[in-house]
Amino acid sequence: MTDHRLELARIRAITLDLDDTLWPVWPTIERAQAALVAWLAPQAPRAAALANNRSAHLATRQTVLAAHPEITHDLGAQRLYILRHMLTQAGEDPALAEPGFAVFHEARHRVELFDDALPALTALAERYPVVALSNGNADVTRIGIGHHFRAAVSAAQVGVGKPDARIFHAGADAAGVRSEEVLHIGDDPTLDGHGALVAGMQFAWINRLGAPWPPGTQAVQPHAETRDLAQLLELLDAA
Incomplete structure (x- = not known):
């Protein structure tokens, strides 16, 4: 647990990353993709095989984004377009793209929260307005934790994703405060950390894996670094 220069008196609101901060994202995505493939297989077996092939998925994503750059920051639209392209490619x-995406999207919301996530979220929401700030397409209301949030801001809504400072400013606006009055909490040093710091926010790095701060960015440090959200709460209480 490290407190570099956390200024508790400045904090009037929290912006909070979702994927890999409140729950592990890749097991969730893998389960959702498996649900999609299982749904597709009886009625579109060739597309199901493509959807189950990671290399094919990545190649199709590149093709889709080249044709539709306007959805670069909308992961849900990307999934839908990729699935439609695969179905067409498979003949x-x-x-089937829309109902297939609905299957994926429903499974994508069956997340398994980290043990520390819900207690910490409850405690944070009792003290501050909390705004979800994500590049992804998870809906906190569908997950069942929406009542802890003042608002949710996504890259798809804003048109830019983290680390662009504009999405962080949008998060501060949604909380009703200035950016310098926000503590942003997230797991990614670049997307969350660099973006929040450039936007003028304080940044708390949730470093669950004990990773080193990225080389070449030593001049910019998080205001706090903790192994999980429970430890961050201890730090906020002690600050």
Whole structure:
């Protein structure tokens, strides 16, 4: 646990990353993709095989983004367009894209929260307005934790994603405070850390894996570094 220069008196609101901060994202995505493949297999087996092939998925994503740069920051739209493209490529019904995406999206919201996430979120929401700030497409209301949040801001809504300072400013606006009055909490030193610091926020790094701060960025440090959200709460209480 490290407190570099956390200024508790400055904090009037929290912006909070979701994926890999409140829950591990890749097991969730893998389960959602498996649910999609299982749904597709009986009615679009060739597209199901493509959807189950990581290399094919990445190649299709590149093709889709080249044709539709306007969805670069909308992961949900990307999934839908990729699925439609795969169905078309496989010679199967592209109308299956919308219901197929609904299957994926429903499973994507069956997350398994870290043990420290819900107690910490409850405690933070009792003290500050909390705004979800994510590049992803998780809906905190569908997950069942929406009542802890003042608002949710996503890259798809703003049109830019982290680390662009504009999404952080949008998060501060949603909380009703100035950016310098926000503590941003997240797991990614670049997307969360660099973006928050450039936007003028304080940044608390949730470093669950004990990773080193990225080389070449030693001049910019998080205001706090903890192994989990429970430890961050201890730090906020002691600050």
